[in-house]
Amino acid sequence: MDEDRTGATPTVQPARPATVAPKGQRPEREAHLTDRESDASSIRLVTDRRRLGAPVALQGLSIATTKAEFSRFTRLAASPRNPIFEIVFDRKGIVKSIKPLRTSGWKDIDEPLLSSIFAWRASGRVLDELPGGPDATVRITMTILMH
Numbered sequence: 378m379d380e381d382r383t384g385a386t387p388t389v390q391p392a393r394p395a396t397v398a399p400k401g402q403r404p405e406r407e408a409h410l411t412d413r414e415s416d417a418s419s420i421r422l423v424t425d426r427r428r429l430g431a432p433v434a435l436q437g438l439s440i441a442t443t444k445a446e447f448s449r450f451t452r453l454a455a456s457p458r459n460p461i462f463e464i465v466f467d468r469k470g471i472v473k474s475i476k477p478l479r480t481s482g483w484k485d486i487d488e489p490l491l492s493s494i495f496a497w498r499a500s501g502r503v504l505d506e507l508p509g510g511p512d513a514t515v516r517i518t519m520t521i522l523m524h
Contacts (some may be wrong), residue, residue, distance in 0.1 A: 437502035438515065445493035447486065457481035457523045460490060466515045468507055470499035473514060481523060490521060 447455075463476040472495050480487050499515065507513040 390491070399516065420485045436506070437506075438499055438517075439501045441498045443493050443496045445486075445489040446518055447489055449483040451483070455481075455483045457486045459520050459523050460487060461520045462490075462494060463516060463518050464494060464497075464500040466504065466517075468504055468511060468513050470504055472497055472499075478518065481521075486523070 458479065458481050458499075460481040463478055464472060466475045467473045475491055477487065477493050481487040487519070503515055507515065
């Protein structure tokens with residue numbers, strides 16, 4: 378332990394152990410099963426960033442996401458920009474194309490992200506009410522927050 382300038386040794390208080398409320402006092406919440414790996418942070422049309430790990434959603438469009446897998450080296454060494462992708466979903470909610478509008482600057486980040494995004498599935502009113510034939514699509518622009 379370091380001494381301060383007066384020569385006295387500072388005292389350290391032990392951390393208090395975490396406590397859990399007794400079972401009868403805990404709020405009961407119902408769990409919902411979902412195939413999404415990340416919930417939307419908003420259900421209205423927005424252009425602002427909400428929180429890391431949560432896609433911002435368009436009202437009436439739900440996206441079942443999958444997480445990109447990065448190597449340990451990439452997670453430690455990379456300092457990526459937040460990439461921006463234009464994603465096109467078909468009427469069935471399948472990703473038809475992805476256009477990088479801005480890359481992360483790291484191939485080891487962009488490739489797993491693209492693979493992950495191709496596994497995403499969309500559903501909701503926006504797809505159900507698409508005008509036109511079977512070739513109709515929904516196009517969204519998404520910023521992936523990396524830091």
